[in-house]
Amino acid sequence: MKLVLDVENTVTNRDGKMHLDPFEPTNTLVMVGMLTDDNIETHVTFDHSEKPSTLNGTNLVQNVLDETTLLIGHNIAYDLVWLWESGFKYNGKVFDTMLGEYVLQRGIKEPLSLEACAERYELDTQKQDTLKEYFKKGYTTRDIPFDELSSYLSSDLHATQQLANKIFDRLDNEDDSVLYHTVNLTNELCPVIAKIYQRGFAINLDALDEVQAEFEHEKMILKHSLSNLINELMGDTPINLNSPEQLSTVIYSRKPIDKASWAGNFTPYMSKTDFNKTIKSNSSIIYKTKAEQCHNCKGKGYYTRIKKDGNPFAKPSRCHSCDTQGYHFIPINKQAGLKFNAPKSKWISAHGFSTSKTNLEVLEKAAKEKGLKLAEEFLYKVRRLSAVDTYLSSFVEGIKTHKKPDGKLHVRLLQHRTSTGRLSGADPNMQNMPRGGTFPVKRVFKSQWDNGKILEADFAQLEFRAAAFLSQDKTAMKEIENGFDVHSYTAKVISDNGQVTTRQEGKAHTFAPLYGATGFGRTTAEAAYYEQFTQKYKGIALWHARLAKEALSTGRVTTPSGRQFSFPDIERRMNGGVSHFTQIKNYPVQSFATADIVPVALLHIEGRLSNMRSCIVNTVHDSIVIDIHPEEENQVIYIIDSTNEVLTSLIQNKWGITFNVPLTLEAKIGKNWLDTVDVL
Numbered sequence: 001m002k003l004v005l006d007v008e009n010t011v012t013n014r015d016g017k018m019h020l021d022p023f024e025p026t027n028t029l030v031m032v033g034m035l036t037d038d039n040i041e042t043h044v045t046f047d048h049s050e051k052p053s054t055l056n057g058t059n060l061v062q063n064v065l066d067e068t069t070l071l072i073g074h075n076i077a078y079d080l081v082w083l084w085e086s087g088f089k090y091n092g093k094v095f096d097t098m099l100g101e102y103v104l105q106r107g108i109k110e111p112l113s114l115e116a117c118a119e120r121y122e123l124d125t126q127k128q129d130t131l132k133e134y135f136k137k138g139y140t141t142r143d144i145p146f147d148e149l150s151s152y153l154s155s156d157l158h159a160t161q162q163l164a165n166k167i168f169d170r171l172d173n174e175d176d177s178v179l180y181h182t183v184n185l186t187n188e189l190c191p192v193i194a195k196i197y198q199r200g201f202a203i204n205l206d207a208l209d210e211v212q213a214e215f216e217h218e219k220m221i222l223k224h225s226l227s228n229l230i231n232e233l234m235g236d237t238p239i240n241l242n243s244p245e246q247l248s249t250v251i252y253s254r255k256p257i258d259k260a261s262w263a264g265n266f267t268p269y270m271s272k273t274d275f276n277k278t279i280k281s282n283s284s285i286i287y288k289t290k291a292e293q294c295h296n297c298k299g300k301g302y303y304t305r306i307k308k309d310g311n312p313f314a315k316p317s318r319c320h321s322c323d324t325q326g327y328h329f330i331p332i333n334k335q336a337g338l339k340f341n342a343p344k345s346k347w348i349s350a351h352g353f354s355t356s357k358t359n360l361e362v363l364e365k366a367a368k369e370k371g372l373k374l375a376e377e378f379l380y381k382v383r384r385l386s387a388v389d390t391y392l393s394s395f396v397e398g399i400k401t402h403k404k405p406d407g408k409l410h411v412r413l414l415q416h417r418t419s420t421g422r423l424s425g426a427d428p429n430m431q432n433m434p435r436g437g438t439f440p441v442k443r444v445f446k447s448q449w450d451n452g453k454i455l456e457a458d459f460a461q462l463e464f465r466a467a468a469f470l471s472q473d474k475t476a477m478k479e480i481e482n483g484f485d486v487h488s489y490t491a492k493v494i495s496d497n498g499q500v501t502t503r504q505e506g507k508a509h510t511f512a513p514l515y516g517a518t519g520f521g522r523t524t525a526e527a528a529y530y531e532q533f534t535q536k537y538k539g540i541a542l543w544h545a546r547l548a549k550e551a552l553s554t555g556r557v558t559t560p561s562g563r564q565f566s567f568p569d570i571e572r573r574m575n576g577g578v579s580h581f582t583q584i585k586n587y588p589v590q591s592f593a594t595a596d597i598v599p600v601a602l603l604h605i606e607g608r609l610s611n612m613r614s615c616i617v618n619t620v621h622d623s624i625v626i627d628i629h630p631e632e633e634n635q636v637i638y639i640i641d642s643t644n645e646v647l648t649s650l651i652q653n654k655w656g657i658t659f660n661v662p663l664t665l666e667a668k669i670g671k672n673w674l675d676t677v678d679v680l
């Protein structure tokens with residue numbers, strides 16, 4: 001029996017955040033709505049202010065679940081966790097209409113809410129806004145008038161059923177049937193994602209406080225150092241580094257004469273000569289300044305006016321002479337800032353010039369190559385300060401805010417956010433952790449058991465191996481087979497071109513060309529490696545060309561798993577290249593590696609762990625994180641080791657393709673997620 005199901009629950013507002021999950025003690029299950037494939041609709045009440053709980057409601061819901069062969073919902077992972085945490089059991093197949101629609105969009109992201117889908121498919125039952133209106137008035141779900149809540153629930157059930165039928169029909173037609181296996185894999189993975197969320201990842205609060213203190217100390221040192229550097233670069237001019245406009249003046253030493261018309265003076269394809277002339281004629285040079293106390297307010301920024309009767313006004317007046325700063329900043333005859341030149345019109349922004357993270361990295365590379373130590377130091381510390389701010393707000397504060405009373409962070413993994421199908425996350429998004437094994441926040445995560453351990457299994461060079469398979473590049477395949485150290489090779493090429501580089505530093509460049517990187521913004525030595533990559537891996541370069549041709553002729557790119565990406569507005573450019581080439585090269589590798597291969601491994605390992613206490617508690621890109629019970633360490637290591645023997649056969653069984661490139665999971669283990677040692 002196919003069953004459409006939807007739950008309604010209360011929500012907790014804690015620390016300024018809305019918590020919708022069942023891990024909050026004050027959240028309750030209000031109603032469960034069920035709609036069978038023969039249109040029998042049932043609403044079961046558990047906690048509503050107007051109605052008593054349905055008699056034998058728990059048994060009623062469980063009996064229907066026991067007869068269900070396919071559970072359908074819109075964002076069904078949410079409903080599953082609520083069911084499980086409320087004591088219900090369901091381990092059967094699921095179909096998520098949100099995920100089905102996501103896959104069918106082929107990387108062209110449109111809104112995925114049930115309301116948006118209902119409108120897009122012109123369903124007979126349109127989604128209602130009842131709850132939104134009552135929430136605005138401060139109602140909780142359990143206090144919304146019962147008849148209106150029940151009507152809302154019914155509307156959701158029928159909209160979901162109709163949407164599911166539309167998606168089933170699409171997967172049966174010739175154009176969309178190629179996506180059947182991708183939709184199937186996405187739905188197979190969905191309950192595993194829900195289980196990871198339900199399990200949670202134990203938090204060491206003392207370690208979290210230590211990490212916070214480390215970051216705050218580093219932030220203080222960075223701010224002090226940057227203050228000194230700004231004084232050296234700008235004189236006494238005060239600079240707020242959080243202002244892109246002010247940061248732009250430090251880096252580029254110029255500011256727009258008229259901000260309102262500034263950006264409109266530039267066009268995307270203007271010549272370099274015209275670009276430079278336009279900058280000079282529409283911006284002015286910034287000079288260092290020397291501060292002089294304002295005589296009007298005596299350095300206070302405000303002054304007291306006197307009434308005609310000789311008494312002072314009660315409220316001080318703003319000093320317009322110095323704009324309340326207390327000082328006048330007098331230009332001296334020395335150009336301020338780092339004096340960088342923007343290379344092209346894409347670097348123009350509304351406030352002056354772009355200060356994006358990517359562009360700052362480009363400028364830092366240029367400073368390093370030219371030996372501009374002051375510029376290199378400033379740009380690095382600006383980027384690092386921004387990163388530390390993010391680590392404190394997104395990770396440290398994010399973990400504190402979303403840690404539940406059970407002492408765990410319940411890891412939210414999202415299957416519908418990225419264009420490529422790889423997982424994203426929320427509260428916080430741990431997919432945004434810096435790569436590598438040194439991120440201090442990982443020290444915060446520990447085993448839920450005394451003397452338990454954390455194991456992280458990582459695919460070795462997964463994207464490169466996926467690219468080698470997809471392109472059938474003979475050189476890449478031979479290197480993988482022979483265990484060639486590609487990162488050392490990268491470091492050697494860059495070093496041989498005049499920039500001494502370690503193996504660890506080389507890692508940042510090794511696979512970048514797989515993702516559309518061209519070498520722009522790199523040093524001369526790094527750019528030489530990018531050129532060398534194309535020459536060395538000719539098979540990958542030819543595959544990239546075939547992808548471009550496929551996208552031009554069909555408007556799509558298809559991977560061996562059947563996953564597709566749409567490029568409806570692709571066009572051939574005047575230089576012979578194609579638009580969207582970065583995505584055309586990037587999507588197949590990233591999706592096949594992390595949205596296809598990793599889920600297959602996740603499903604296999606989840607199945608192997610099903611009768612054990614050890615369990616998967618997170619997955620980040622190409623890694624799988626397992627919380628190991630102290631009595632099961634050797635068993636878990638064996639499971640990972642033996643999984644290596646069947647990885648290619650798992651892929652063969654899933655898609656009927658012969659994966660002729662070795663795949664390997666490496667594993668490390670420790671008392672927390674950071675401090676680990678290799679075991680495989």
